[in-house]
Amino acid sequence: MSNYRRVYVPGGLYFFTVKTFRNQHFLTDDDVRAALREGIQFTRQSMPFDIVAWVLLPNHLHCIWRLPSGDADFSARWSIIKRTVTQRCGERLNRPEWLTARRRQRQQGTLWQHRYWDHLIRDEDDFNRHMDYIHWNPVKHGFAVNVADWPYSSFHRLVRSGWYAENWGEDIAFDDNDKFGE
Numbered sequence: 001m002s003n004y005r006r007v008y009v010p011g012g013l014y015f016f017t018v019k020t021f022r023n024q025h026f027l028t029d030d031d032v033r034a035a036l037r038e039g040i041q042f043t044r045q046s047m048p049f050d051i052v053a054w055v056l057l058p059n060h061l062h063c064i065w066r067l068p069s070g071d072a073d074f075s076a077r078w079s080i081i082k083r084t085v086t087q088r089c090g091e092r093l094n095r096p097e098w099l100t101a102r103r104r105q106r107q108q109g110t111l112w113q114h115r116y117w118d119h120l121i122r123d124e125d126d127f128n129r130h131m132d133y134i135h136w137n138p139v140k141h142g143f144a145v146n147v148a149d150w151p152y153s154s155f156h157r158l159v160r161s162g163w164y165a166e167n168w169g170e171d172i173a174f175d176d177n178d179k180f181g182e
Contacts, residue, residue: 006075011069031092035087
């Protein structure tokens with residue numbers, strides 16, 4: 001069993017990787033994207049947070065969240081979001097033949113990998129590397145030729161705000177050794 005420990009810092013800035021169970025490709029489906037939006041909106045009503053960056057790929061997502069000062073409970077937020085998607089889309093996507101005794105005992109479906117990767121952003125350099133990694137990810141995985149071609153990303157919002165140039169990434173070589181939770 002893993003000795004993985006989460007770092008909870010009130011008001012922290014966190015990078016996350018959340019994956020589907022058995023690498024299923026459904027996160028970019030219309031109903032799942034709608035359920036994700038609904039889960040995020042519902043969660044923010046009682047547990048606010050800011051999404052600084054986001055990319056949604058068919059089998060995983062990466063994001064950076066800023067939590068409110070005095071609050072470090074990102075686990076509860078992810079639980080609500082994942083549960084909302086499972087409730088809205090589980091009938092179509094759940095795979096009963098994949099349910100193990102442990103998943104049944106924990107009342108888990110087959111949409112989400114049980115755990116997720118979190119990383120407390122340490123400084124400006126760490127933040128910038130994770131921002132670039134998030135937005136480069138669709139190109140890295142072969143879902144887009146250019147960063148700007150991928151529609152399920154905060155890249156477009158960040159171009160409008162001046163954070164990135166519209167052609168950012170077209171002449172960049174990234175280090176594939178950076179895994180960031182993949």
